[in-house]
Amino acid sequence: MADKNTPMREALRMALMEEMERDERVFVMGQEVGAWDGTHKVTRGFLEKFGARRVRDTPISEMAIGGAAVGAAMAGLRPVAEIMTINFAFLAFDALINHAAKVHYMFNGQFKCPMVMRVASGWGNQATATHSHTPEMIFAHFPGMYVAAPSNARDAKGMLKAAIRDDNPVLFSESIALYPKPAVVPDDPDFLLPIGKSDLKREGQHVTLVAWARGVEWALQAADTLAKEGVQCEVIDLRWLRPLDTALVFESFKKTNRCVVIEEALPHFGVGAEIAAQIQDNLFDYMDAPIKRVNAMDVPLPYAAELEMLALPNAQKVVDAVREVL
Amino acid sequence: MQKESAVARPSAHLDADTLRQMYWIMLLSRRTDERAWVLHRQGKIAFHISAMGHEACQVGMAFAIQRGVDYVNPYYRDLALVMALGVTPAQFMVSLFGKVGEYSSGGRQMPSHFGYRPANIISGSAPVATQVPQAAGLAFAIKYRQQMGLVDANDATQPRLALTCLGEGSTSQGEWHEGMNWAGVHKLPFICMVQNNEYAISVPIEAQMAVSNVADRAAAYGVTGVVVDGNDVLAVYDVAKAAVERAYTGGGATLIEAKTYRLTPHSSDDDDRTYRSREEVETWKKKDPILRFQNYLLENSIMTQAELDDADARAKSIVDAAQAEAESTPYPAPEFALGAVYAEEN
Numbered sequence: 267m268a269d270k271n272t273p274m275r276e277a278l279r280m281a282l283m284e285e286m287e288r289d290e291r292v293f294v295m296g297q298e299v300g301a302w303d304g305t306h307k308v309t310r311g312f313l314e315k316f317g318a319r320r321v322r323d324t325p326i327s328e329m330a331i332g333g334a335a336v337g338a339a340m341a342g343l344r345p346v347a348e349i350m351t352i353n354f355a356f357l358a359f360d361a362l363i364n365h366a367a368k369v370h371y372m373f374n375g376q377f378k379c380p381m382v383m384r385v386a387s388g389w390g391n392q393a394t395a396t397h398s399h400t401p402e403m404i405f406a407h408f409p410g411m412y413v414a415a416p417s418n419a420r421d422a423k424g425m426l427k428a429a430i431r432d433d434n435p436v437l438f439s440e441s442i443a444l445y446p447k448p449a450v451v452p453d454d455p456d457f458l459l460p461i462g463k464s465d466l467k468r469e470g471q472h473v474t475l476v477a478w479a480r481g482v483e484w485a486l487q488a489a490d491t492l493a494k495e496g497v498q499c500e501v502i503d504l505r506w507l508r509p510l511d512t513a514l515v516f517e518s519f520k521k522t523n524r525c526v527v528i529e530e531a532l533p534h535f536g537v538g539a540e541i542a543a544q545i546q547d548n549l550f551d552y553m554d555a556p557i558k559r560v561n562a563m564d565v566p567l568p569y570a571a572e573l574e575m576l577a578l579p580n581a582q583k584v585v586d587a588v589r590e591v592l
Numbered sequence: 593m594q595k596e597s598a599v600a601r602p603s604a605h606l607d608a609d610t611l612r613q614m615y616w617i618m619l620l621s622r623r624t625d626e627r628a629w630v631l632h633r634q635g636k637i638a639f640h641i642s643a644m645g646h647e648a649c650q651v652g653m654a655f656a657i658q659r660g661v662d663y664v665n666p667y668y669r670d671l672a673l674v675m676a677l678g679v680t681p682a683q684f685m686v687s688l689f690g691k692v693g694e695y696s697s698g699g700r701q702m703p704s705h706f707g708y709r710p711a712n713i714i715s716g717s718a719p720v721a722t723q724v725p726q727a728a729g730l731a732f733a734i735k736y737r738q739q740m741g742l743v744d745a746n747d748a749t750q751p752r753l754a755l756t757c758l759g760e761g762s763t764s765q766g767e768w769h770e771g772m773n774w775a776g777v778h779k780l781p782f783i784c785m786v787q788n789n790e791y792a793i794s795v796p797i798e799a800q801m802a803v804s805n806v807a808d809r810a811a812a813y814g815v816t817g818v819v820v821d822g823n824d825v826l827a828v829y830d831v832a833k834a835a836v837e838r839a840y841t842g843g844g845a846t847l848i849e850a851k852t853y854r855l856t857p858h859s860s861d862d863d864d865r866t867y868r869s870r871e872e873v874e875t876w877k878k879k880d881p882i883l884r885f886q887n888y889l890l891e892n893s894i895m896t897q898a899e900l901d902d903a904d905a906r907a908k909s910i911v912d913a914a915q916a917e918a919e920s921t922p923y924p925a926p927e928f929a930l931g932a933v934y935a936e937e938n
Contacts, residue, residue, distance in 0.1 A: 337732065
């Protein structure tokens with residue numbers, strides 16, 4: 267075995283398998299995780315390897331998947347629950363927000379809730395408005411629950427393993443478009459990425475591009491394009507929306523004095539708004555231009571392929587936004 | 593649905609001390625509860641929600657489980673239940689005031705959202721019935737640990753079942769259905785006790801459901817369903833004991849419907865005169881579970897009238913002391929609002 271180029275779905279599968287091998291308290295449950303190998307094939311072969319006790323196909327029952335995960339976690343297990351898409355996690359909202367995120371505080375530390383809720387997220391498959399949300403920031407709004415949103419296969423492995431080992435509840439968002447995309451993934455079973463640490467993806471001195479999940483890809487593509495014109499973009503991958511790490515962003519902004527935030531999500535009250543607010547609050551004297559946001563258009567996502575692509579962000583929209591702030 | 597068997601009554605095996613203890617918890621809960629109403633009307637506390645009228649079903653249920661060990665996800669009306677599990681009047685009084693060292697949350701959680709790790713009581717959120725899937729999750733964890741060999745299924749020092757309670761109004765929620773279905777599908781050591789007091793705040797039962805009994809729905813989940821007179825503490829104990837044995841021996845989940853009535857408004861925030869006739873309330877007051885149990889204890893020479901009177905005086909003085917303790921306890925320091933959001937911040 268050696269580190270090798272691995273698609274994100276396979277990196278997530280490695281992470282889950284290693285953690286289940288390491289700790290008997292870890293189990294997976296959700297719709298289709300067993301006999302069907304997981305909707306996105308992240309649990310391929312798990313039923314055969316671990317058996318039905320630890321690989322639980324559940325009823326179509328998001329409230330119960332969420333609630334039972336909270337209960338099982340409080341009882342000392344480490345459930346990794348899967349909800350087919352983040353859109354369906356809305357049905358489990360009370361379990362996640364009113365319980366998982368608040369158990370530790372409202373109990374004054376008497377109980378912990380070490381659960382991971384894995385959800386597939388994002389747009390671009392003509393799955394339309396109610397299948398295609400990117401609402402991670404809603405979950406990140408509430409103190410008490412971490413929100414992970416990896417941008418690549420390597421990070422996905424290290425972040426998922428860290429999430430499973432942590433004593434706090436974690437909403438783990440997996441961008442559907444990134445599942446097939448490969449990166450070099452360490453095969454070290456103790457490869458962990460720290461919770462709440464952002465990542466410097468590319469150095470540059472002219473503008474800071476802040477992105478997460480799929481937005482990172484568009485930021486890097488835009489940086490390539492702009493480099494040909496002599497514009498050097500610094501690209502920062504937030505990785506986690508909570509805890510939100512602004513240290514690298516602030517450091518970068520002091521150098522570039524300009525920022526564009528890129529995310530697949532809708533613009534209102536989003537991560538871009540939060541980053542912009544924090545920069546103006548902390549680094550007002552460093553600002554040389556308005557902070558721009560590149561988001562999906564502020565509409566429910568349409569079905570027709572052309573309309574869907576029109577509504578989504580892309581690298582060209584990032585390039586255009588950077589030109590506005592230079 | 594399975595009807596209660598009148599043949600072998602587990603309560604017939606309860607000794608006199610246990611019966612007196614059950615009465616004591618019901619009485620102590622009632623006197624604490626009454627004082628909370630007074631404190632609210634005096635403007636000293638922000639909120640109270642009452643167990644008055646429900647004491648028999650709660651205490652009958654509590655005495656059937658391994659108290660303090662088995663998991664309990666109560667609902668806001670379960671004061672007598674949590675007192676049977678070890679919560680004291682002083683602890684409850686401190687929670688009403690939100691004072692320093694409050695037992696469930698340090699003063700962060702509302703009163704009656706009971707949470708107490710030493711007794712394995714799990715705090716709930718405000719939307720009703722959300723505790724049901726969580727209790728199913730706790731029961732799932734119990735079964736998982738037993739099947740994985742992490743605990744011995746007969747070890748009475750470990751939780752062997754999860755009990756959750758709710759009102760009949762909460763059974764209209766999706767969570768209730770999903771939690772019951774989960775417990776049925778996985779054949780879990782799980783007991784759901786519905787305390788049917790005929791009103792979802794102001795909405796009467798005929799506007800809530802088209803079946804006569806909540807327990808009729810048990811068949812749809814493949815679990816045992818039982819209806820019991822919730823104002824008869826020993827009848828509740830009988831069906832509860834059977835449910836507990838079922839849970840402990842791999843027989844799966846039970847839905848117990850205890851028919852009862854709340855003697856107060858839903859909470860300190862409503863006036864039940866707008867939706868219940870005084871005649872109806874008076875009729876139920878005659879069926880007060882505490883009076884009923886007093887009569888039983890007297891008729892069977894388990895307690896004398898003098899002992900009942902003495903118990904009442906003792907309960908009142910305990911409540912007096914609890915109130916005094918709560919009033920003299922300081923409020924939490926401002927910085928306490930900020931801590932313990934995450935697990936590493938103990």
